[in-house]
Amino acid sequence: MKNIIYIISVLSLFGCAKEEAIPVIVDFDVEVFNNDFSIPVQVVFFNKTEGGEEYEWTFKGGTPSRSVNRNPGVIQYNQKGAYTIELTATNEDGSRDTKTLEIQIDDPVIVDFEITNLVDNFSPASYRFQNNSSGADTFLWTFEGGIPEISTEQNPGEVIFTESGNHTITLQVSNGRETYEQQKIITVAPFLVSDFDFEVAFDDDDFQIPAHVHFKNRSVSATSYEWRFEGASSFMSTEENPEVIFVQEGVQTIHLTVSNGKETKTISKQIEFFKNTNLRELKDVRFGINTAHITNSIGAFYSTADRKIYAKNEITSDIEKRIDLPFFGLSDTFTRNRFVSPDALSGTTFDELTDPKKTIFINSQELCGCSAYLTVTEFDSMVDDTLLESLTIQETPGGLQDFDDTLAPRIVLFKTQDGKKGAIKIKSFIRDGQQSYILTDIKIQKGSR
The missing domain is CATH 2.60.40.10 (Immunoglobulins)
Incomplete structure (x- = not known):
């Protein structure tokens, strides 16, 4: 009976409950x-x-x-x-x-711009900027070192840069939600500077006229050049790096005026030229004995054209043709020494040269039996080639004789294949074993008359 009453009560309870719908809330x-x-x-x-x-x-x-x-x-x-x-x-x-x-x-935001140099990049340099960006509605330009330095225009006007060097240009664009930027660099050329160096031709390095001078333009930011030369065969030149022959003695002035279309500047320098003595002096030339030459420590073959002494390992087929003054010193005792014509090396321990020159030597003036004779005093006092030109230098058996070290200083005369006359003053004999050498001064005509 109790169970029946419980079931009825439960059914009555559910029958009275009201079902509620679940709401939908969208988010x-x-x-x-x-x-x-x-x-x-x-x-x-x-x-x-x-x-x-x-x-x-x-x-x-x-x-x-x-x-x-x-x-x-x-x-x-x-x-x-x-x-x-x-x-x-x-x-x-x-x-x-x-x-x-x-x-x-939104449309895609693309940032891009072009730079146009209005005239040239010499200071003051003017530029225009073309905005090729898209999808943006605000713009911010920054011109490092420019006048003006900032712009918010889509296409700014002319911008001027006065300082030389690199300048960064920045364009920042935005559509209100996204921002992009691009940078480019312009280079403003340095301020105009007028300057030059010069180099005298190898054979004219004593600045005796006529002297060939090559001018090296060191100007900065120049586009045109005007040279004016005093005492030269050419009065003026518009070349960038001219070569000029100076024909007058004394201090000569060189003027260089340069321009780049915006500025003009001038610089002047002076060069002193001297009378032509037709004499070249070569000091402290060392000729090694044969062992020094062969071991390549001190050369024994001299070229008057190159003004250089060559050791065995330095002599190429091209250099062989320019050797004028070979020296043969038998040993460091200096008992047998002589200068030998390049075409007569067979009587020495040296290898023969290909296509050698012919040089006439008077090694022993005291044994020459000829009229040519030059004293040490006369050698030292020579300031031009007058004395050398007056000498008749001939090859004789006596003049070819060896000499030793009992007389120092001593003079050796010579005449090159191209007719230039010269004299070698042997100042001292230096003993240093296989590296022994003679120390000399040489005076030679620049050209035969």
């Missing part, structure tokens, strides 16, 4: 990839709806444009515009809710 979040609203734009939607069981998404202008999934995945927008996103959710209780959201899709 969702939106996330734009990389926060980039410039097409193409990819958007992800996160459904936060409560109470929903079925969903209807519509994406106007999107791909795809519809979805019935709770979370529809990635939606892509490929055209600029304002688009509505709508989510409707329902459940089996008949509850329904909708939420809409508008999203703004």
Whole structure:
């Protein structure tokens, strides 16, 4: 009886309860990839709806444009515009809710600009800037070192740069949500400087006229040149690096005026030229004995054209043709010494030369039996080639004789194949074993008369 009463009571309780419907509350979040609203734009939607069981998404202008999934995945927008996103959710209780959201899709923001140099890049340098950007509506230009230094115009006017060097140009563009920038560098040339160096030709390095001088332009930011020369065969030149022959003695002035179309500057320098003595003096020339020459420590073959002594390992087929003064010193005792014609090396321990020159030597003036004779005093006092020109230098058996070290200083006369006369003053005999040598001064005509 008690059980029957309990069942009736329970049934009465449930019969009195009222069922309530579950409400649908729609909500969702939106996330734009990389926060980039410039097409193409990819958007992800996160459904936060409560109470929903079925969903209807519509994406106007999107791909795809519809979805019935709770979370529809990635939606892509490929055209600029304002688009509505709508989510409707329902459940089996008949509850329904909708939420809409508008999203703004922008054109892509592209930043780009061109630079035009109006005249040239010499200070003051003027430039114009062409804005090729797109998708932006605000602009900020920064011109490092420029006048003006900042502009917010889409295409700024002329900008002037007065300081030389590199200047960074920055363009920053924005569409209100995204900002991009680009930088480029312009180089303003240094201020105009007028300057030059000069180099005298090898054979004219004593500055005796006529002297060939090559001028090396060291000017900065110059586009035109005007040279003026005193005492030269040419009075003026517009070449960048002219070569000029000076024909007058004394201090001569060289003027260089340069311009770049904006500035003009002039510099002047002086060079002193001397009377032509037709005499070249070569000091402290060392001729090694044969062992020094062969072991390449001190050469024994001299070229008057090169003004250089050569050891065995330095002599090439080209150098062989320029050797004038070979010296043969038998040993460090200096008992047998002589200068030998390049074409007569067979009587020495030296290798013979290919296509050798012929040089006449008077090694022993005291044994020569000829009229040519030059004293040490006369050698030292020579300031031109007058004495040498007056000598008749001939080859004789006596003049070819060896000499020893009992007389120092002593004079050896010679005449080269091209007719130049000269004299060698042997100042001392230096004993240093296999590296022994004679120390000499040489005076030779620059050219035969």
